[in-house]
Amino acid sequence: MQVKDKRKSRRGVGVLALVCLVCHLALAPNIALGNGHANFALVFAEVVALSVGGPTGVLCGFLGGLVYDLSSTGPIGLMAFLLTAAAYPLGMEVHDRIGEDPGSTYVPVAVTTLVVTFVYHLAMLLVGQSTSFFEGVVFRTLPTALLTFLAYIPFAVVLGRSTRGGGRRLGTPSVQGARRAARHSLRTR
Amino acid sequence: MPLTGKGTAPQGALHKGSSSTGGRLLVVLLAVSAVLFTLSVREAGTGVLSTARNTFQMITTPVRQLGMVVTSPVRAVGNIMSNLTADQETLSELQAEIDELRARNAELEEAARATESLEALLDLKSAYSLESTGARIISGSTDSWSATVTIDKGTSSGIAVGMPVTDSVGAIGQVIECNPASATVRLITDENSGVSAMVQSSRAQGMLRGSATGSLRLTLIRTDQQVEVGDTVITSGLGGVYPKGLPLGKVSSVEKAAGALYYTIVVEPVTSAESLEEVLVITSLTDEQKATAEDIASADAQESSALVEGRGTGVVEQPVADEDAASAGEGE
Numbered sequence: 001m002q003v004k005d006k007r008k009s010r011r012g013v014g015v016l017a018l019v020c021l022v023c024h025l026a027l028a029p030n031i032a033l034g035n036g037h038a039n040f041a042l043v044f045a046e047v048v049a050l051s052v053g054g055p056t057g058v059l060c061g062f063l064g065g066l067v068y069d070l071s072s073t074g075p076i077g078l079m080a081f082l083l084t085a086a087a088y089p090l091g092m093e094v095h096d097r098i099g100e101d102p103g104s105t106y107v108p109v110a111v112t113t114l115v116v117t118f119v120y121h122l123a124m125l126l127v128g129q130s131t132s133f134f135e136g137v138v139f140r141t142l143p144t145a146l147l148t149f150l151a152y153i154p155f156a157v158v159l160g161r162s163t164r165g166g167g168r169r170l171g172t173p174s175v176q177g178a179r180r181a182a183r184h185s186l187r188t189r
Numbered sequence: 190m191p192l193t194g195k196g197t198a199p200q201g202a203l204h205k206g207s208s209s210t211g212g213r214l215l216v217v218l219l220a221v222s223a224v225l226f227t228l229s230v231r232e233a234g235t236g237v238l239s240t241a242r243n244t245f246q247m248i249t250t251p252v253r254q255l256g257m258v259v260t261s262p263v264r265a266v267g268n269i270m271s272n273l274t275a276d277q278e279t280l281s282e283l284q285a286e287i288d289e290l291r292a293r294n295a296e297l298e299e300a301a302r303a304t305e306s307l308e309a310l311l312d313l314k315s316a317y318s319l320e321s322t323g324a325r326i327i328s329g330s331t332d333s334w335s336a337t338v339t340i341d342k343g344t345s346s347g348i349a350v351g352m353p354v355t356d357s358v359g360a361i362g363q364v365i366e367c368n369p370a371s372a373t374v375r376l377i378t379d380e381n382s383g384v385s386a387m388v389q390s391s392r393a394q395g396m397l398r399g400s401a402t403g404s405l406r407l408t409l410i411r412t413d414q415q416v417e418v419g420d421t422v423i424t425s426g427l428g429g430v431y432p433k434g435l436p437l438g439k440v441s442s443v444e445k446a447a448g449a450l451y452y453t454i455v456v457e458p459v460t461s462a463e464s465l466e467e468v469l470v471i472t473s474l475t476d477e478q479k480a481t482a483e484d485i486a487s488a489d490a491q492e493s494s495a496l497v498e499g500r501g502t503g504v505v506e507q508p509v510a511d512e513d514a515a516s517a518g519e520g521e
Binding site: 088143 | 229245
């Protein structure tokens with residue numbers, strides 16, 4: 001039973017990864033605000049951390065960051081480091097937070113997005129790939145954080161709706177299902 | 190889309206019966222990221238990680254191409270919107286510019302006829318016989334910290350790192366990464382870009398640098414040299430990367446700080462990244478397209494006199510800093 005659940009969970013994460021990869025490569029370069037582009041690797045890391053969390057969230061953060069680094073011209077490993085670090089605290093809280101209440105994830109996601117984008121900008125300044133702190137913040141950090149947060153909202157809404165739309169279909173346990181599971185465990189004892 | 194398992198406890202399928210929060214994995218992956226970051230910064234464009242990046246970009250080229258096709262209507266709407274929102278002042282300016290260009294066109298037609306006859310008499314070669322390969326832009330930059338585009342030609346078409354790229358109007362950038370199927374071009378508006386340039390009218394030579402705002406800054410132009418708003422900035426050919434004489438932009442503002450040795454000059458690029466579709470990659474330069482010994486001597490003399498002037502006025506910090514930048518050279 002658990003093996004089947006794990007498979008389903010992995011398939012869900014895989015589909016999400018594919019959607020985010022296509023968005024990152026095909027959509028993000030063509031939609032910009034100032035010099036900012038949405039960071040779909042960050043969206044992927046946040047969604048997985050808030051819905052699955054734990055080691056899976058951390059691993060997905062790392063892999064998402066690595067893909068971002070490979071697709072950009074910046075140093076490889078920087079975004080991977082930041083997304084790994086960001087996924088850990090997000091994934092420590094109650095799991096499947098998006099499924100339970102997508103609205104409650106907006107604040108932590110907005111803060112995480114802003115912090116990750118700002119730290120990335122600072123690191124780019126340190127390695128000499130960016131020259132101006134102020135211009136970088138105004139023309140890159142803030143637009144990027146805003147677009148990334150806006151890109152996160154549809155993911156949260158879709159995942160939240162699909163989860164609330166029916167427990168069986170969405171992987172979260174219904175009350176009846178929980179009772180059935182409890183009865184089953186009592187019988188086996 | 191289920192991300193947690195069906196019929197599991199609220200903690201999620203992957204954590205049922207486990208209190209693991211991924212602490213160990215976090216430490217391991219942070220260490221791996223730090224190692225990758227250090228190697229990436231140290232290897233500077235050649236090495237295993239660069240090869241991995243080129244391979245990744247080659248594999249993902251079809252997805253980027255797909256994105257360009259799918260989003261083309263959206264980008265077209267963006268251009269229409271920017272045209273619709275032009276104010277009356279801009280339209281008046283454009284009308285004045287058209288009138289001026291008409292007059293200039295008539296003048297140039299006369300000059301062209303004269304030039305044609307002179308060319309026939311002297312059998313002069315065309316200055317711009319560029320040896321180049323045409324390419325199509327398939328994607329922009331995926332991140333916010335670089336101004337780059339990806340083109341659909343790579344090493345299999347004879348493209349190599351360092352080659353300059355132009356569009357129909359002027360120079361747009363330089364190839365910085367290359368794989369068999371595609372290449373990444375750093376635009377002149379990128380913060381890390383530097384092009385040897387000169388003001389066409391006064392021949393004052395400097396370095397054109399990109400910025401985070403998307404505008405260009407022409408540095409190393411002394412305050413005793415002649416620069417005016419509207420002047421055309423072209424490539425100087427110094428450094429041997431870009432052919433001499435390609436348009437780069439127009440001077441949009443010139444400022445002179447009290448006691449400064451150099452002007453602060455902002456240049457508006459002749460092309461915008463949004464309008465780029467097809468480009469030419471210049472594969473080799475002829476001798477006529479490179480800077481002559483006279484140009485190099487002129488640039489040296491300009492810099493030397495600035496240094497002498499700087500010592501005379503006690504302002505030496507800026508020229509030394511800028512000299513370092515200049516010595517780093519084109520295509521930085």
